[in-house]
Amino acid sequence: MVGISGGGGGGGGGGGYKYVQDAQPADPSEGEEWYDTGANAVFVFDGSVWKEIGINKLSKLHDTVVRNSEFMALGVDGDADNGELSDYKEFSPKISSYDNNVVVERTIADHPNGFGFRLYVTGVDLNIESIELLDSNDNTLVTESSVSTGEFLEYRSLDNQVKTIRAVVSNSSSYQRSLRLNEWEILLKKTYVSNT
Numbered sequence: 001m002v003g004i005s006g007g008g009g010g011g012g013g014g015g016g017y018k019y020v021q022d023a024q025p026a027d028p029s030e031g032e033e034w035y036d037t038g039a040n041a042v043f044v045f046d047g048s049v050w051k052e053i054g055i056n057k058l059s060k061l062h063d064t065v066v067r068n069s070e071f072m073a074l075g076v077d078g079d080a081d082n083g084e085l086s087d088y089k090e091f092s093p094k095i096s097s098y099d100n101n102v103v104v105e106r107t108i109a110d111h112p113n114g115f116g117f118r119l120y121v122t123g124v125d126l127n128i129e130s131i132e133l134l135d136s137n138d139n140t141l142v143t144e145s146s147v148s149t150g151e152f153l154e155y156r157s158l159d160n161q162v163k164t165i166r167a168v169v170s171n172s173s174s175y176q177r178s179l180r181l182n183e184w185e186i187l188l189k190k191t192y193v194s195n196t
Contacts, residue, residue: 020072024050035072035188037111071118071185074111085120088180095171095178101129105166106181116156116187117141119165122149122180125173132167135160149179156187 019025022038030047043050076089091104117133128147132140133155141158147167162184171177 071116071187073183073185074109075183076181077109085182088122088182091121091165091167091169091179091181094176095126095169096176097171097174100170102169102171103166104169104179105164106179107164108162108181108184110163111161111186115158116154117158117162118152118154118185118187119181120150120152120183121147121165121167122182123169124177125171125175126177126179127170127172128179129168129170131165133158133162134164134166136163138164152183 018032019028019034020037021034022036024036025032025034025045028034028045028050030045032045033053034043034045034050035041036043042053044053045051075084076087089106091106093102093104095102095104121128121131126149128149130143130145131147131153132143134140139160141160141162142155144153147153165181165184167179169179
C-alpha cells in the first residue's frame with residue numbers, strides 16, 4: 001500500500017488514491033480508492049465490493065470531472081513504493097576516471113501511461129551535461145541541459161510513456177563512477193464521476 005496524495009502517506013488529505021498496486025487491497029474501508037496498476041483502472045470500495053469508477057470506463061460514463069493530477073512513485077523497478085530514495089539502479093556503462101561526455105542509459109519497466117514523468121538521479125563526482133527521456137520507439141520526449149543530481153527532475157506534459165532515460169555525463173574523479181536512478185514517478189489524472 002502506498003498513499004500518493006499531496007497531504008502525506010496513506011491517502012486522505014489532498015485526494016490521493018489510498019492504494020496504488022496490481023493486487024486487490026485487503027481490508028479496505030468504505031470510500032477508499034484503489035488505482036489498479038495492472039488494469040490501468042480506478043476503483044472505489046462501496047463497503048462490500050470494489051467498483052470501477054474511471055480511466056478504462058470513461059467511454060461509458062458521463063458528467064466526468066478531472067481534478068488535479070498527482071505523481072505516483074514507482075521506485076526503481078516499476079512497482080509502487082513509498083518514495084524511498086535509498087534504492088537505486090545504475091545507468092550503463094560506468095564512467096571511467098576523468099572521462100567526459102559519456103552517454104549512459106537506463107531502461108525502465110513498462111508502466112501505466114502517465115501524463116507526466118519525474119525522476120531522481122544521483123552520482124558522486126558526476127556532472128550531467130544533458131538528460132533525455134525516450135519512448136519505446138526511441139523517440140525523444142524531452143531533453144534538458146545542465147541537470148543537477150540529488151533533486152527531482154519534473155516533466156509535467158509528455159506525449160508517450162517513457163521507456164529509456166539517457167544522459168551525457170562527465171566524471172571529475174580519479175575513480176570509476178556510476179549514475180544512479182533512485183526513483184521515477186508518473187503523473188496520473190484522477191477522475192471522478194457523478195451519477196446524474
